[in-house]
Amino acid sequence: MNVKRRTQAERSAATRIALVGAGRRLFAAQGFAGVGTEAIVREASVSRGALYHQFADKTELFAAVLEDVERDVSQHLAEVAGARAEAGFEDVMLGAVEAWLELCERPEIQRIVLVDGPSVLGWIRWREICQPHVLGLIRAVLEQGMAAGEVEQQPVAPLSHALIAVADEAAMYVASSADPATARREMVDVARRLLSSLTTSGATPGR
Amino acid sequence: MNVKRRTQAERSAATRIALVGAGRRLFAAQGFAGVGTEAIVREASVSRGALYHQFADKTELFAAVLEDVERDVSQHLAEVAGARAEAGFEDVMLGAVEAWLELCERPEIQRIVLVDGPSVLGWIRWREICQPHVLGLIRAVLEQGMAAGEVEQQPVAPLSHALIAVADEAAMYVASSADPATARREMVDVARRLLSSLTTSGATPGR
DNA sequence: GAAGGTAACATACAGACTGTATGAATGTTA
């Protein structure tokens, strides 16, 4: 029952997990530039040497943290979307938007994913990390909607970028609003209008 | 004909202009974190003491640079929009979008306004600086469209945020694309669809 | 127009932080 005798892979995995977890908490609270590597390794109960052995630099640790957050977020959203998969394109999307806005109440998402991500990693790398996760989810729902004839045929890449942009801005708008409740209602309304404009039915269904 | 004998206000203005200009060039090229104050003052032919006398810290200089860029951008877009003011809501907006995408070919806008801005200043302050400029322009065009009965009545604040978000993402999407020409065409198409969904006529006018 | 005062600027310094280099400890393999 000794904690020693761990395999190398286990040792590496343990410190990486500790570092990513610590980075996730601290980056969320104080931003990338606001937290030093010393604070991170202290929070992770690890030495700076371990950090720089596991990650090339502070930026690469941040990338791992972002990846971690994105995985959680997309998994949650996929569950929400899957739960009402039979409800049709518009309802699936609206449900995901509401779930997304709820998730973004946590500063974790706001600061790491939406604010610091592009600046620390550069826009291209940032979107590349979103690609297999949230952005991929939007893309999948869009393609499914098109296959089902609910959504007008059109290139999915630019459209999914436009939609994720609205979702991101909506999240920050709501989270930063003095009156989040009405901000949220208004933003969901905007999303509803935009989404219904994509459906082939054309005319907006009453509400 | 001596360059000396300047009033205090002139001295301050000159160094501020030099610093903002230098910061604008360097921040655009290497990002906020990538350029030190030493490089900035060298580019501006000024001492570090002057910088820290005129600005509280490096972040405040960045805010001034962002303000400077935003002023130029909104002025240019206002001219474009004003030139076809009689063309109606949708055409004004589309023209502005095309002008915006063209502006964003300059890394100045990409990096300072879209990538580093939120991270360096925080999302709230960043949008506050956009508020009187580009965001205000969108808001004005929307309100005018509503007053003219072209746009369905609805809260303007959340809608203008959604629109600026799409414009921002479109800019980065096009600028980062391997094939900017088609990316741009696709994004303009997306914008056209979204905008036409806002008009009261409902049905999309042929083109 | 001279003197005292204030604003603008210059320079030197302290503190913090990142990344690296070197050495120790732990696991792996022959």
Added chain:
DNA sequence: TAACATTCATACAGTCTGTATGTTACCTTC
């Protein structure tokens, strides 16, 4: 078990930001 590789610990060099202190330019008042 002995040589080797991986993981981690620590000390150090270099850079950067912001401040403190001194100096110069301008302004005001008499």
